[in-house]
Amino acid sequence: MIYYNKQLNSKFWNNDKLNERIQKKLLSIAIDFYESTNLEQPIKDIVLTGSLANYNYNKYSDFDVHIIIDFSKIYGKRDIIKNGIDSYRILWNNAHNITIQGHDVEVYIQDITEKHTASGVYSLLKNKWLIKPKYKKPFIDEKAVDERYKLFKSGIKQLKKASEKELTPVMAKKYYKATYELKKKIHNERKMGLLTNKAEFSIGNIVFKRLRNTGYFGELISLIHKFYDKIYVQ
Numbered sequence: 001m002i003y004y005n006k007q008l009n010s011k012f013w014n015n016d017k018l019n020e021r022i023q024k025k026l027l028s029i030a031i032d033f034y035e036s037t038n039l040e041q042p043i044k045d046i047v048l049t050g051s052l053a054n055y056n057y058n059k060y061s062d063f064d065v066h067i068i069i070d071f072s073k074i075y076g077k078r079d080i081i082k083n084g085i086d087s088y089r090i091l092w093n094n095a096h097n098i099t100i101q102g103h104d105v106e107v108y109i110q111d112i113t114e115k116h117t118a119s120g121v122y123s124l125l126k127n128k129w130l131i132k133p134k135y136k137k138p139f140i141d142e143k144a145v146d147e148r149y150k151l152f153k154s155g156i157k158q159l160k161k162a163s164e165k166e167l168t169p170v171m172a173k174k175y176y177k178a179t180y181e182l183k184k185k186i187h188n189e190r191k192m193g194l195l196t197n198k199a200e201f202s203i204g205n206i207v208f209k210r211l212r213n214t215g216y217f218g219e220l221i222s223l224i225h226k227f228y229d230k231i232y233v234q
Helices: 022-036 077-095 142-163 170-193 203-213 216-231
Strands: 043-048 063-071 101-110 121-123 129-131
Touching: 022 043, 022 063, 022 101, 077 101, 121 203, 142 170, 142 203, 142 216, 170 203, 170 216, 203 216
Parallel strands: 063 101
Antiparallel strands: 043 063, 043 121, 121 129
16 A cells, blocks of 8 residues: 655646646535535635645545534534534535545534644635645554554454344344444544654554555444344344
8 A cells, every 4th residue: 555655646736736626626515515514604714634635645545625613603512513513424425425536525524623633734715735745754664554454354354244143132232332342442543643743644543544445444334333223123
């Protein structure tokens, strides 16, 4: 897997400037999504972040588009607001299969106060870099990444085999909990990795992306639903 490239993706960037046609498409998608939420808070910015705004892109990379608003202007508790917005985002992204030259477009609503770790952030509204990435090839512990990836992959495979058996509701509940905890562990390792100086190139983040790109993380999500349903089978 390619982790780092010597230049930004030339399909979308020219002299460190985002292709105008791509910029307008991403803006249009983001605004259409935001209008569908019926939120009335003004948009502070719409930014492109992630690997396609950096040197660590590959064929699986998404366009990570973040819509920045002020959650404090929305009535209610912040965690409830965030959960509701995230749920709507997931439903919208799952309902739409939007790609640009083979790369998926993922939209996200971000609180203006939310800490977002990224070494490349490009404002689609202002058409300029907010954080311009610097080329500096990182050291990646390939062996540690492979070992962690294989461990999680093996766990998911074992859970899949269990899901194909006849299970009592009690056993289904145990497997449901195990599957949910595995997902939580993968997410936590990614989160902790992003907080280190390695950030995007931490073991936890790379392992998560490899599991997602190879379909295993999606399979894990499906298994959570499958085991949950089996709990209530009569």
